[in-house]
Amino acid sequence: MPTQANGTRVLTFILLLCLIPASEGTARPGYQGAYLFMDDYPSDVSPGWHEDVQGIAHDDQYWYITQADVDEEDECRIWRIPKGQDLSDDVGSAEVYFQIDDVYDLCLPGYRHLGDLDCYYHEGSQQTYLAVPIHDHRDPRTLPTVVAFFRCGSSGPTYLGKDFLHIEDAMSGSGWCAFDPEGNLHVPGNYGPEGLTAIFRYSINWEDLASGSWPATNVALDLQGHTHMYDESGTNILNISHNQGGTFSSDGSLLFHVSGYGDGPTDDDGINVFETQTWRRVAKSNNNSGWMFGYEFHYDISQEPQGCTYWDLDDAGAPNIPGQLHVLLLENYYVAEPDHVFLKHYTNKIYVDHRDPPPSTGRPGDPWPTVAEAAAVAWDRSRILVSGGTYPGGFSVDNKTWIEWWKEGSVIVGSGVEP
Numbered sequence: 045m046p047t048q049a050n051g052t053r054v055l056t057f058i059l060l061l062c063l064i065p066a067s068e069g070t071a072r073p074g075y076q077g078a079y080l081f082m083d084d085y086p087s088d089v090s091p092g093w094h095e096d097v098q099g100i101a102h103d104d105q106y107w108y109i110t111q112a113d114v115d116e117e118d119e120c121r122i123w124r125i126p127k128g129q130d131l132s133d134d135v136g137s138a139e140v141y142f143q144i145d146d147v148y149d150l151c152l153p154g155y156r157h158l159g160d161l162d163c164y165y166h167e168g169s170q171q172t173y174l175a176v177p178i179h180d181h182r183d184p185r186t187l188p189t190v191v192a193f194f195r196c197g198s199s200g201p202t203y204l205g206k207d208f209l210h211i212e213d214a215m216s217g218s219g220w221c222a223f224d225p226e227g228n229l230h231v232p233g234n235y236g237p238e239g240l241t242a243i244f245r246y247s248i249n250w251e252d253l254a255s256g257s258w259p260a261t262n263v264a265l266d267l268q269g270h271t272h273m274y275d276e277s278g279t280n281i282l283n284i285s286h287n288q289g290g291t292f293s294s295d296g297s298l299l300f301h302v303s304g305y306g307d308g309p310t311d312d313d314g315i316n317v318f319e320t321q322t323w324r325r326v327a328k329s330n331n332n333s334g335w336m337f338g339y340e341f342h343y344d345i346s347q348e349p350q351g352c353t354y355w356d357l358d359d360a361g362a363p364n365i366p367g368q369l370h371v372l373l374l375e376n377y378y379v380a381e382p383d384h385v386f387l388k389h390y391t392n393k394i395y396v397d398h399r400d401p402p403p404s405t406g407r408p409g410d411p412w413p414t415v416a417e418a419a420a421v422a423w424d425r426s427r428i429l430v431s432g433g434t435y436p437g438g439f440s441v442d443n444k445t446w447i448e449w450w451k452e453g454s455v456i457v458g459s460g461v462e463p
Contacts, residue, residue: 077425092135099160099351160220160351169254205258289351
């Protein structure tokens with residue numbers, strides 16, 4: 045139901061806003077729809093981790109990035125890059141990476157194609173772990189996909205072991221895995237006689253992993269069930285091909301799913317967002333550079349959507365990187381020129397400042413001049429951050445949007461007098 049604010053009701057509402065300052069470094073649970081496109085950074089560069097880049101994840105201090113350049117034996121890696129390093133800068137020998145070809149348990153059978161990984165901090169052991177989906181680099185149908193587990197330490201990732209997905213359709217080459225906030229691992233695959241895309245949920249044998257030894261049963265994953273992904277109506281199953289990346293919002297309420305490959309396009313290529321209570325799609329990116337959920341890619345120049353991660357980096361010390369959702373794009377060169385990478389950033393916040401003239405997009409450097417204009421473009425699970433000042437007129441909000449004070453004094457909307 046629309047919420048209408050005007051007159052003295054507005055003034056009372058705004059007094060409450062003044063008591064609820066925005067938390068720039070914290071993601072607000074329930075309002076994590078990061079759809080406003082901020083920028084590409086890095087953009088169209090080759091910084092050393094670029095060749096066949098596949099996935100991206102993070103812990104509190106580091107990025108973790110996977111490469112799967114199977115044509116070069118020394119470029120099948122997991123990079124660990126400090127949050128404070130500029131991702132456009134060339135990585136040097138001092139940067140830590142894990143070489144997959146050093147693990148006979150993986151490379152000898154042919155497991156050299158790394159997908160989009162994820163990172164999880166286990167409270168019980170106070171250790172951080174990486175999970176990486178890996179399949180045969182020659183043909184994903186040759187060997188079933190496995191998930192390799194690593195423990196993150198001061199010297200970088202340490203390999204613990206691998207486990208099979210224990211589903212018949214694991215031969216399809218699952219492109220990503222993602223932890224939910226409870227520590228369950230989710231992996232895409234195909235299910236049933238029609239081969240429709242599904243998300244499989246696994247519990248983790250954390251007790252054995254935390255002990256520092258691989259489980260004696262050689263089973264770290266326990267399949268708990270699966271779900272399909274549905275369109276906006278919640279009734280039609282989506283059969284999304286070329287699953288490239290996936291990550292949960294920090295509160296687990298949303299799954300951001302990236303898909304697409306050079307034999308496309310399909311209608312579902314790009315970023316799809318699913319609400320995890322019903323697995324209904326609630327947002328879809330646009331293949332353009334627009335400010336409203338633009339995720340631009342071009343198959344005719346060999347660009348491929350890749351992995352993603354959700355990390356609130358507003359004013360968090362990551363050079364030139366804002367926002368909460370971060371999505372890779374690979375420009376794949378098959379000749380002498382190196383691959384190029386893009387990292388696209390999205391926020392759940394819409395900024396308002398009465399001193400800023402139009403045109404506006406709601407970004408921090410280009411805020412809307414009125415609350416009403418921001419409310420008119422607000423989307424479900426967004427946040428409107430209002431700078432101190434006086435804003436004439438009322439406004440209405442037609443969805444679940446959090447409105448809060450941003451900076452510099454009190455906020456007054458309307459005349460403050462009941463009409």
